[in-house]
Amino acid sequence: MKKLSMVDKGFLLAENREMPMHVGGVSLFTLPEGVDEQEFLHNLAHTIRNTDALLPPFGDRLKLGRAGLMGNAQWEPDPALDMEYHVRHSALPKPGRYRELFTLVSRLHGTLLERSRPLWEMHLIEGLQNRQFAVYTKTHHAAVDGARSVHISRSMLSSDPNYVLENSPLSLESWHRYKEALLAGQQGLPTEEELRNVADMLKSTFDSSANLYRALKGFTKAWAGRGGDLTLPHLRVPGSVLNSRVDGARRFVAQSWPFARIHRLGKAYGGTFNDAVLGMCAGALRTYLINHAELPDQGLKAMVPVSLRQKGDVDSGNAVAAISADLSTHIADPAERIRAIMASVQAGKAFYQGMSPKEVELVSMLMQSPSALFMPLGLTPRLPPYNVAISNVPGIRETMYWNGARMDGSYPLSIVTDGMAMNITLVTYGENVDFGIIACRRSLPQVQRLIDYMEEALCDLEVAAGFNDAANEGKSKPRRKAAARKKSVAKKKVTKAKTTTEA
Numbered sequence: 001m002k003k004l005s006m007v008d009k010g011f012l013l014a015e016n017r018e019m020p021m022h023v024g025g026v027s028l029f030t031l032p033e034g035v036d037e038q039e040f041l042h043n044l045a046h047t048i049r050n051t052d053a054l055l056p057p058f059g060d061r062l063k064l065g066r067a068g069l070m071g072n073a074q075w076e077p078d079p080a081l082d083m084e085y086h087v088r089h090s091a092l093p094k095p096g097r098y099r100e101l102f103t104l105v106s107r108l109h110g111t112l113l114e115r116s117r118p119l120w121e122m123h124l125i126e127g128l129q130n131r132q133f134a135v136y137t138k139t140h141h142a143a144v145d146g147a148r149s150v151h152i153s154r155s156m157l158s159s160d161p162n163y164v165l166e167n168s169p170l171s172l173e174s175w176h177r178y179k180e181a182l183l184a185g186q187q188g189l190p191t192e193e194e195l196r197n198v199a200d201m202l203k204s205t206f207d208s209s210a211n212l213y214r215a216l217k218g219f220t221k222a223w224a225g226r227g228g229d230l231t232l233p234h235l236r237v238p239g240s241v242l243n244s245r246v247d248g249a250r251r252f253v254a255q256s257w258p259f260a261r262i263h264r265l266g267k268a269y270g271g272t273f274n275d276a277v278l279g280m281c282a283g284a285l286r287t288y289l290i291n292h293a294e295l296p297d298q299g300l301k302a303m304v305p306v307s308l309r310q311k312g313d314v315d316s317g318n319a320v321a322a323i324s325a326d327l328s329t330h331i332a333d334p335a336e337r338i339r340a341i342m343a344s345v346q347a348g349k350a351f352y353q354g355m356s357p358k359e360v361e362l363v364s365m366l367m368q369s370p371s372a373l374f375m376p377l378g379l380t381p382r383l384p385p386y387n388v389a390i391s392n393v394p395g396i397r398e399t400m401y402w403n404g405a406r407m408d409g410s411y412p413l414s415i416v417t418d419g420m421a422m423n424i425t426l427v428t429y430g431e432n433v434d435f436g437i438i439a440c441r442r443s444l445p446q447v448q449r450l451i452d453y454m455e456e457a458l459c460d461l462e463v464a465a466g467f468n469d470a471a472n473e474g475k476s477k478p479r480r481k482a483a484a485r486k487k488s489v490a491k492k493k494v495t496k497a498k499t500t501t502e503a
Contacts, residue, residue: 002056004073008142012062013069014417018248020112022119023149024138024413025427025436026105026254031131032161032404041089041124041133044403048122049083051168055152055175057143058086061118075143078118086120092127101128102252105136109413109438110250113140132408141415150395150427154178157400157407164403230347231301231324233385238296240289243384243419246440254411255451256432257458265458268465269335271342274392276461277433278302278345279338281390281424282327283457284450286337289329291449299328299340303386303420304348323348324386334457335464384419395427395434411436422447 004012015021031037053059060075092100104125113119119140126133139149155178156169167174237243259273266276282300289295302325326344331337393412400407411434412425421440426433435454439447 002075009069011141018246019417022138022140026411027135028408029133029405037126041126045087045089048087048168051171053172054170055172058170088123090123090125094127095129096127106250106252110248157402159398161401161404231326237301237384238298240296241294242387242422243381244421244443245381245418246416246421247442249441251439251441251447253448254436256434259433269338275342278341280454280458282329284453286329287453288450299326299330300387302327303389305391334460381419389423391425393427395429399430409434413438416440
């Protein structure tokens with residue numbers, strides 16, 4: 001039996017009916033030529049369910065001692081595992097649109113996982129147009145983080161359209177075969193550079209006492225107003241509609257953009273792909289808040305998760321900390337705004353520089369400790385640690401297939417909490433970047449428009465960088481999945497991103 005870490009327990013302690021603490025994703029597939037949809041999905045479901053030895057945590061349930069989560073908590077095998085309960089086959093009324101799909105996914109993502117069972121579900125969803133089907137999965141964040149989720153998804157896919165996985169993709173046998181292929185260099189494991197997320201992979205160069213002393217010194221300077229560009233949780237975080245209380249209802253929207261387009265933009269400003277993503281999100285959030293008369297005088301602060309996973313580690317459940325990035329949404333000029341964002345991210349990197357992953361985890365937990373006190377007291381909306389979460393999970397950089405069905409996109413869904421009513425997560429897949437935005441339905445109306453605002457922000461940054469093709473039809477478009485509409489923005493015509501619609 002595997003013990004839960006403090007991070008794992010934290011997700012379980014924070015969970016309630018209004019704040020489910022599971023992460024998930026929606027993957028879109030195109031059926032192989034000539035197959036019957038219902039028969040194909042029935043066979044997939046049968047293969048998934050047909051195994052005796054499941055990869056942890058899929059066969060494990062939560063075991064608590066007398067002290068509950070405050071004491072010894074472990075994962076133990078579920079003696080009454082019911083795979084029919086965990087793997088479900090659903091259908092949309094034909095012809096199913098993305099709107100109906102996201103309505104279903106929003107409802108599924110807003111419900112709690114049953115704690116007496118293993119904490120995961122998988123839904124195979126038929127009925128989409130153009131011979132597509134969808135797979136929605138959710139797993140408790142106490143059991144997995146984003147990087148491990150990508151590895152689990154990768155283990156069930158193949159770059160060979162003719163390859164058929166005969167074992168359950170959730171079986172130990174499939175997982176061991178996947179890890180052996182990684183060691184042999186046969187699978188497209190993300191490079192070390194890709195695994196760095198927004199901050200670089202952190203290496204230990206000093207002893208813990210020196211690192212922790214330096215962190216405490218930097219922490220004190222920041223709170224005294226002498227931290228330069230460094231931002232920390234709860235420090236100068238403005239109040240906004242993003243930081244209201246939430247209920248259990250969710251709204252989900254998704255869209256894809258070309259990876260090369262966003263990467264080119266980051267390089268144009270002397271930054272990274274992640275800097276461009278933050279600039280794109282910052283511009284969209286600024287427009288959203290202006291249109292709702294809610295733009296604060298100070299810049300929004302974003303929680304940006306940092307991967308602490310060592311190279312080659314695919315088994316750890318959670319290996320993550322976070323930095324605070326100033327999105328500088330109070331700055332009107334897009335070029336000036338992204339430079340301020342880059343300075344903030346660099347300061348966050350410098351704060352953690354030289355620490356080992358364990359040291360980063362410890363310092364990050366200490367900085368988050370006020371939130372652990374504010375949340376049960378209901379003070380988080382008034383004293384939020386951040387305004388929004390923006391997370392980049394490195395994904396798969398080639399076209400993949402599941403028993404011959406081509407995967408067309410993979411859109412992540414994360415967590416919404418009191419005081420942080422929106423979460424933006426993105427995954428790289430093939431030549432695209434797939435964004436998933438999840439928000440509280442009651443607190444944040446018209447979240448689907450954020451997709452349009454992200455395209456506008458991207459165009460504005462391209463124009464400011466001097467790209468001549470920024471507004472050209474067809475040259476800088478996200479992948480289309482719904483009807484388009486055009487709109488004049490800031491006295492210049494820009495063709496907007498075509499939204500996949502709201503849930």
